[in-house]
Amino acid sequence: MKSRLFNIILVIAFSFGFIAYQFRSIDIATVWTGLKNANIFWLLGGMGAMFLYWLLESLVLHRISSEVNSRQTVGQSFKITMAGQFFNTITPFASGGQPAQLYMLNKNGMDVGAGSSVLLIKFILYQSMLVINSFFVLIFGYRYLMNGAIPKLSIMIMIGFTLNVIVIVALITVGKSKRVASFIVHMLLKPVGFFIKRDKYVALKHTVDQKLDSFHLESTRMSFDLKLLVQCSLLTTLQLWLFFAIPYFVLQGIGATQLDIFQIIAFHSFIIMFSSLIPIPGGSGGAELSFSLLFGLILNPARLVLSLFLWRFITYYSCILLGSLTLMLKEKKSNKLIAMTETK
Known part of the structure; x- marks a missing residue:
C-alpha cells in the first residue's frame, strides 16, 4: 500500500511540477x-x-x-481490466498491470499457466494493433512533425516505434518457443535455489515446468484461432482510435475548434510512442513534454496548459481514480467475507 501511494505521489509531483515550471509565466486567471x-x-x-x-x-x-474459463463474467473482466490500468499507471514501463491481472485471474479459478497465455495473447494483440495503427498514422502524419522545429522529438518517436516492434517480436518468440521460455524462467529461478532446500527447489521447478506446459498449450491453441484473433484485433483497433481521438474532445471543449482532427490524432499517437520510452510511472514528464511540444505548434499558451491538464486527467488520472476504487471495492468485499466466516 505504501509503495502504491509513493508511486502515485511521484507521478502527480512530476506531472504538476512540469506543468508549473513549463507554464510559470502564464496568467492563472486566464x-x-x-x-x-x-x-x-x-x-x-x-x-x-x-x-x-x-x-x-x-x-x-x-x-x-x-x-x-467460461465462468468468468464480463463484470469480472472489467474489474481485472481496471486493476491492470491502475497498476500500469503507477509502475515504471507499465510493468505492474499484468502481474496484478494474473493474480486476479488465478483468484477467479484460472490456472497460472493458462492465465499467463491469456495475458500474453492479449498484450501481443494490443501491441501489434498499436504498431500497425501508429504506422498508418505515421505514414500520413509524419509531415506534421516536419512542419515544427522538433527533429529530436521525431527521432525519439521513431525509437519508441522501433522498440514497440522489438517487444512484439520478443513476446511472440516467447509464446511460440517453449525452449526460449523455459530458458528464461529457469535462469530466473536459479537464484532462488540459494535460499531454499534442494528438495523444495526441485518441487518448485517441477511446478513451474507444469505451468509452462499449460502456458504453451493455451498460447499455441489460441494463436491458431483465426476468429478469436480477428475479433480481438478489430475491438483493439476501435479501442485505440477512441483513445487517439480524446485530445480532439478536449480541444473542442476549450474552444479550439478550427483544427485538423487527423493532425490531433497523429500528435496523440506520437505522444504515446514517445512516452513509452520514459521509465517513470505513466511516462510522467515525457508525456507532458511531448504534448507541450506538439500541441504547442497549434495552441496558444493558455489553451495549451488547460488542454494538457484536462487531457492528462481524462487519459491518466482517471485510471488511478477508477482503478483504485475498483480495488477498494474488492478489498471491502473480501474483508466482509472474512468477517462472515469468522462469525460462523
Missing part, C-alpha cells in the same frame, strides 16, 4: 477563465471515449479468457 467557460459536454464526450476504451479492453480480455 487559464481558470478558460476552464469555467469550457464546454462540459465535449469534455464528458472525452471521458466517455475513455470509458469505452476501458470497456473494449475488458471485452477483449473477456473474449480471450472465455477460451479457458
Whole structure:
C-alpha cells in the first residue's frame, strides 16, 4: 500500500511540477477563465471515449479468457481490466498491470499457466494493433512533425516505434518457443535455489515446468484461432482510435475548434510512442513534454496548459481514480467475507 501511494505521489509531483515550471509565466486567471467557460459536454464526450476504451479492453480480455474459463463474467473482466490500468499507471514501463491481472485471474479459478497465455495473447494483440495503427498514422502524419522545429522529438518517436516492434517480436518468440521460455524462467529461478532446500527447489521447478506446459498449450491453441484473433484485433483497433481521438474532445471543449482532427490524432499517437520510452510511472514528464511540444505548434499558451491538464486527467488520472476504487471495492468485499466466516 505504501509503495502504491509513493508511486502515485511521484507521478502527480512530476506531472504538476512540469506543468508549473513549463507554464510559470502564464496568467492563472486566464487559464481558470478558460476552464469555467469550457464546454462540459465535449469534455464528458472525452471521458466517455475513455470509458469505452476501458470497456473494449475488458471485452477483449473477456473474449480471450472465455477460451479457458467460461465462468468468468464480463463484470469480472472489467474489474481485472481496471486493476491492470491502475497498476500500469503507477509502475515504471507499465510493468505492474499484468502481474496484478494474473493474480486476479488465478483468484477467479484460472490456472497460472493458462492465465499467463491469456495475458500474453492479449498484450501481443494490443501491441501489434498499436504498431500497425501508429504506422498508418505515421505514414500520413509524419509531415506534421516536419512542419515544427522538433527533429529530436521525431527521432525519439521513431525509437519508441522501433522498440514497440522489438517487444512484439520478443513476446511472440516467447509464446511460440517453449525452449526460449523455459530458458528464461529457469535462469530466473536459479537464484532462488540459494535460499531454499534442494528438495523444495526441485518441487518448485517441477511446478513451474507444469505451468509452462499449460502456458504453451493455451498460447499455441489460441494463436491458431483465426476468429478469436480477428475479433480481438478489430475491438483493439476501435479501442485505440477512441483513445487517439480524446485530445480532439478536449480541444473542442476549450474552444479550439478550427483544427485538423487527423493532425490531433497523429500528435496523440506520437505522444504515446514517445512516452513509452520514459521509465517513470505513466511516462510522467515525457508525456507532458511531448504534448507541450506538439500541441504547442497549434495552441496558444493558455489553451495549451488547460488542454494538457484536462487531457492528462481524462487519459491518466482517471485510471488511478477508477482503478483504485475498483480495488477498494474488492478489498471491502473480501474483508466482509472474512468477517462472515469468522462469525460462523
